[in-house]
Amino acid sequence: MSAGxxxxxxxxxxxxxxxxxxxxxxxxxxxxxxxxxxxxxESPLTGPGAGGFMLVHTAAGEDHLLxxxxxxxxxxLLDPAPADLIPxxxxxxxxxxxxxxxxxxSCGAYGTTAGLAQALERFGTVSLGELTAGPARAARAGVExxxxxxxxxxxxxxxxxxxPEAAAIYAPEGKLLREADHVRLPxxxxxxxxxxxxxxxxxxxxxLADTISDWVLERGGLLTxxxxxxYEVVERDPARASYRGREILTNPPPSSGGILIADALELxxxxxxxxxxxxxxxxxxxxxxxxDEEFLEGLRxxxxxxxxxxxxxxxxxxxxxxxxxxxxxxxxxxxxxxxxASLTCSNxxxxxxxxxxxxxxxxxxxxxxDLNPDGFHKHxxxxxxxxxxxxxxxxxxxxxxxxxxxxxxxxxxxxxxxTILGVVDGALxxxxxxxxxxxxxEHGKVEVEPGFDAGALRGLEHAGWTVERWRExxxxxxGVQAVVRDRATGVLTGGGDPRRGGAALSVG
Numbered sequence: 148m149s150a151g152x153x154x155x156x157x158x159x160x161x162x163x164x165x166x167x168x169x170x171x172x173x174x175x176x177x178x179x180x181x182x183x184x185x186x187x188x189e190s191p192l193t194g195p196g197a198g199g200f201m202l203v204h205t206a207a208g209e210d211h212l213l214x215x216x217x218x219x220x221x222x223x224l225l226d227p228a229p230a231d232l233i234p235x236x237x238x239x240x241x242x243x244x245x246x247x248x249x250x251x252x253s254c255g256a257y258g259t260t261a262g263l264a265q266a267l268e269r270f271g272t273v274s275l276g277e278l279t280a281g282p283a284r285a286a287r288a289g290v291e292x293x294x295x296x297x298x299x300x301x302x303x304x305x306x307x308x309x310x311p312e313a314a315a316i317y318a319p320e321g322k323l324l325r326e327a328d329h330v331r332l333p334x335x336x337x338x339x340x341x342x343x344x345x346x347x348x349x350x351x352x353x354x355l356a357d358t359i360s361d362w363v364l365e366r367g368g369l370l371t372x373x374x375x376x377x378y379e380v381v382e383r384d385p386a387r388a389s390y391r392g393r394e395i396l397t398n399p400p401p402s403s404g405g406i407l408i409a410d411a412l413e414l415x416x417x418x419x420x421x422x423x424x425x426x427x428x429x430x431x432x433x434x435x436x437x438x439d440e441e442f443l444e445g446l447r448x449x450x451x452x453x454x455x456x457x458x459x460x461x462x463x464x465x466x467x468x469x470x471x472x473x474x475x476x477x478x479x480x481x482x483x484x485x486x487x488a489s490l491t492c493s494n495x496x497x498x499x500x501x502x503x504x505x506x507x508x509x510x511x512x513x514x515x516x517d518l519n520p521d522g523f524h525k526h527x528x529x530x531x532x533x534x535x536x537x538x539x540x541x542x543x544x545x546x547x548x549x550x551x552x553x554x555x556x557x558x559x560x561x562x563x564x565x566t567i568l569g570v571v572d573g574a575l576x577x578x579x580x581x582x583x584x585x586x587x588x589e590h591g592k593v594e595v596e597p598g599f600d601a602g603a604l605r606g607l608e609h610a611g612w613t614v615e616r617w618r619e620x621x622x623x624x625x626g627v628q629a630v631v632r633d634r635a636t637g638v639l640t641g642g643g644d645p646r647r648g649g650a651a652l653s654v655g
Contacts, residue, residue, distance in 0.1 A: 150655025151482035154628035154641040155181050158650040159188040165652040174480040175270040178488035179263045181478045183282040188290045191497040193476050196509040198258045199492030202538040206485045214381040215262025217255035217512040219526035222373035230367020232514045235305045239623035247496035248514025249306045251368030255512045256378050260347035265380045279343030286336035289329030295648025297326035312501035338506035351375045362502045388412045397539040400446040404535035408560045421572040424603045431588035475554035481630040487547040489538035517557045535559045555625030561587045562625025577631040577642030585624040622646045
């Protein structure tokens with residue numbers, strides 16, 4: 148048995164990872180096992196048609212960031228003419244809609260199976276075939292919907308019923324599945340079984356890959372056979388930031404979420420006002436302003452991270468802030484040997500495009516407004532779509548203190564930031580850090596969950612901020628899954644986000 152802790156977005160996902168730890172696997176083995184089960188238990192938010200990132204800290208102290216996120220399609224198309232995107236309003240609450248665009252032209256080249264297989268081969272200790280059997284059985288037998296998964300299906304219902312293929316899974320006989328119903332995915336079970344026997348190559352070249360590409364192209368999408376054949380997992384150097392004696396490792400460019408979190412932590416360190424809600428909100432507003440046209444262009448430039456986080460630039464912004472006081476899933480695993488894995492995967496809000504006979508429900512990353520701020524279908528074929536996803540590891544004296552990440556579209560960075568502050572500033576265990584109420588600044592207003600000090604909120608309003616108070620905790624504010632090593636005792640704890648139906652399990 149290998150002692151450790153797993154935090155994930157669903158109890159079945161967490162249990163799959165914990166079982167691997169019980170059988171002697173390491174944190175990477177457990178993270179991959181959990182991710183494969185999440186294809187089943189957390190569909191349609193992830194799966195073989197999705198993309199993601201894994202940040203690994205090895206027992207030898209090495210850090211590796213594997214980028215297997217969605218790539219822009221269109222290789223070999225002389226005159227691309229994508230079909231219109233299909234806009235869908237998703238309501239996290241009655242008065243909190245967010246527009247997602249779905250349909251065939253929202254689908255990019257996927258990477259999850261390629262990334263998980265490479266992570267396991269490089270850093271794991273068990274075979275892929277040992278990890279796919281359980282999820283394959285679960286896909287065929289069906290996984291019972293808990294209350295949070297039923298809520299996800301409810302808010303995504305317009306997408307999940309937009310095609311006959313998706314509706315057959317999520318609304319059989321014309322009725323959307325509800326809590327206690329079972330989601331059955333027999334074709335995904337076949338795919339998982341084949342994945343364990345052959346590896347992921349058949350999803351990128353050959354008959355099945357051709358079927359997926361042809362299905363999308365025939366319906367106005369851009370995903371070509373060349374796009375899939377050319378797809379590769381990319382290793383990148385993690386972005387790094389410092390905060391109160393810790394080194395923060397997170398997702399580097401061309402993704403945007405990681406260096407925006409790093410920027411916020413560096414600014415908060417310079418302000419040195421832990422627990423000050425006004426300082427936190429001001430930093431959030433500053434980071435939002437930093438995401439301008441120059442930032443978006445710079446993400447593709449060499450060494451942009453170093454320039455963006457340069458000390459003199461941060462000192463200047465910190466002074467300005469001081470003067471002015473303005474469908475994704477994550478898995479985190481830490482084992483007793485010091486191996487740590489932080490893994491975020493996403494199908495976006497899903498596209499509704501389920502390719503018959505393949506077990507693949509494709510992502511909608513080309514239709515996510517937050518990932519395409521300059522307009523849709525602007526990325527050259529083969530380029531990674533910039534992402535807010537930011538798997539993160541906190542090191543204290545070179546040893547992992549926390550591993551975490553979040554779902555939540557544009558709220559990912561604020562959710563991760565505030566959880567890190569809970570661990571570092573508040574010395575909280577994982578669940579307590581995840582449970583803390585969250586704030587988010589965007590579009591000129593500060594949105595807050597219940598639980599903040601009333602005086603602190605009045606102070607924000609007196610300082611000129613517009614504050615919108617939510618009546619209850621909500622998935623809108625992210626879904627953080629975190630594992631933490633207590634700085635004094637070394638005890639490992641896990642935190643599953645109740646906003647997302649998350650769960651955490653300790654082994655040993």
